[in-house]
Amino acid sequence: MTVRRFNAFGWENVPVLSYKEGGPYKDVTRQILFEGAESLPVQWRYFEVQPGGHSTLERHEHIHWVLILRGRGACLVGDEITDIAEHDLIEIAPLQWHQFRAAEDAPLGFLCLVAAERDRPQLPSEDDLAGLRQDAKIADFIRP
Amino acid sequence: MTVRRFNAFGWENVPVLSYKEGGPYKDVTRQILFEGAESLPVQWRYFEVQPGGHSTLERHEHIHWVLILRGRGACLVGDEITDIAEHDLIEIAPLQWHQFRAAEDAPLGFLCLVAAERDRPQLPSEDDLAGLRQDAKIADFIRP
Numbered sequence: 384m385t386v387r388r389f390n391a392f393g394w395e396n397v398p399v400l401s402y403k404e405g406g407p408y409k410d411v412t413r414q415i416l417f418e419g420a421e422s423l424p425v426q427w428r429y430f431e432v433q434p435g436g437h438s439t440l441e442r443h444e445h446i447h448w449v450l451i452l453r454g455r456g457a458c459l460v461g462d463e464i465t466d467i468a469e470h471d472l473i474e475i476a477p478l479q480w481h482q483f484r485a486a487e488d489a490p491l492g493f494l495c496l497v498a499a500e501r502d503r504p505q506l507p508s509e510d511d512l513a514g515l516r517q518d519a520k521i522a523d524f525i526r527p
Numbered sequence: 528m529t530v531r532r533f534n535a536f537g538w539e540n541v542p543v544l545s546y547k548e549g550g551p552y553k554d555v556t557r558q559i560l561f562e563g564a565e566s567l568p569v570q571w572r573y574f575e576v577q578p579g580g581h582s583t584l585e586r587h588e589h590i591h592w593v594l595i596l597r598g599r600g601a602c603l604v605g606d607e608i609t610d611i612a613e614h615d616l617i618e619i620a621p622l623q624w625h626q627f628r629a630a631e632d633a634p635l636g637f638l639c640l641v642a643a644e645r646d647r648p649q650l651p652s653e654d655d656l657a658g659l660r661q662d663a664k665i666a667d668f669i670r671p
Binding site: 385386387388389392394397416417420422423425427444445446448450451452458460461463465467468469470471472473474475477494496497498 | 529530531532533536538541560561564566567569571588589590592594595596602604605607609611612613614615616617618619621638640641642
């Protein structure tokens, strides 16, 4: 189908999936908008975090390109915590710890582009967490 | 910079460019949101067509993945003409003729993903146009 219509942050013929099988997270869904073609070997997804929810605190070698499509919240990328809102762009470089949190009173929906072939996310070890928590703002932000 | 903020359909550190150098078009701008990384060899762009404007009628081997970000209009893809509005998804397969037109009273802004390495667009020959115009709806829609 050439055109798939949008309705209420869902799309025709795009199922709403669990965010992921493992890893701690809260109130997140995943939709695959475009799936890696041979000549365009990437996956374009839409994630939605409900108010008060968060994605998994993780890192990996593959990079993320993100555009916020709905709502607002904040993200940790590396050692920066930034408020984010509709249509902001975010680039996550290899091995940067990252986590997205929706506002308490608004969802956070975002487009996220990744390579079709990519490594699995790594969760923080106790040592990683201790390192991250040396920054009080990060200690307060993360939900490991 | 990790986060680039959005403001009025522009982004921090993202210049507004001409749509293209050649080819007939009307009132279209281009912004490159993310530029092909080695591990993610694609380009993610935002195009905006002003009310009454249109992109170039063209085709190419490379595929397009499109998400409408702003406004509304219509598109020709292959032999289908479809009204499109915010957040609709469009996939353009190899060598499908395609053209985007904004509504007369609204802009049409869309995200468009392509491979970093891609062939140049082809414009229609007189024979191609004669073929397209055999369908009266397409004859009426296109702006070659």
